[in-house]
Every structure is written in structure tokens, then in C-alpha cells.
């Protein structure tokens with residue numbers, strides 16, 4: 232059920248869900264079932280996994296619960312292009328610790344509110360928001376101004 236609620240598709244699925252009611256937090260452990268995957272660099276199919284690296288993403292809150300995704304993301308060694316490439320997760324921009332939907336919400340809030348206020352609402356550091364804003368619009372950093 233959670234696999235489809237999170238919009239995941241094969242080979243990704245939710246392996247474990249941990250609900251911490253005391254801290255109002257929900258953690259999803261994701262797993263990638265594929266043993267042979269498509270090379271993200273050149274698109275060649277049936278390539279082997281060389282290792283997996285632990286990654287974490289903040290998701291949109293689920294009913295007042297702060298939600299996080301965690302996964303061991305496979306890196307693929309390609310016999311075609313000889314590159315070792317991390318498999319992109321279907322849920323986040325490469326290099327972003329924010330889940331794509333959370334990122335979209337965060338940036339929308341930053342258009343309506345001063346960044347410091349948006350960060351307080353999202354319960355994250357305003358520096359984290361400024362990194363996203365700089366990535367998308369290249370705005371100069373100041374935590375008291377609004378994007379508009």
C-alpha cells in the first residue's frame with residue numbers, strides 16, 4: 232500500500248515502515264529489488280550492481296508526521312560505457328536530500344513567505360531552503376527577504 236502511496240514503481244518498493252508516535256515521525260525503508268539494472272549513463276540494459284550507498288530524503292509530512300525515506304541506492308558498473316553510476320531514485324532530483332514533492336512545496340512556500348518563515352513551517356533549516364532556491368533561481372542569499 233505504501234509503495235503506491237509514495238508513487239514508487241518496480242524495482243523500488245517499501246520494505247519497512249517505522250512509526251514513532253512520541254516524536255511524530257514516520258520512516259520508510261525502501262529497497263531496490265533488481266539485481267541487473269539499466270545503466271543510467273548510457274541506457275544499456277542488464278548491468279551488474281557494484282555496491283549500494285545509504286541515502287535519506289525528507290518527504291512531505293503524512294498527517295502531522297515528519298516523513299523520511301531511506302534507501303540503499305545501487306551503483307551500476309557498466310560493461311558498455313565502463314562508467315560506475317548511481318541509480319537515480321524515482322523520487323528526488325539528483326543531489327537533493329528533499330523528496331521531489333517536498334521540494335516543490337518548499338519552493339512554492341518561499342514564493343509566498345519570507346524564507347525563514349517557510350523554513351519554520353516546514354521544520355527545516357532556512358539554509359537548506361536557500362540551497363534549493365539558489366539551485367533553481369540563483370537568488371542571492373538573505374534569510375529575511377521573500378522571492379517576489
Ligand SMILES: [Zn+2]
Nearest residue numbers: 270273309312
Ligand atoms: Zn553504460
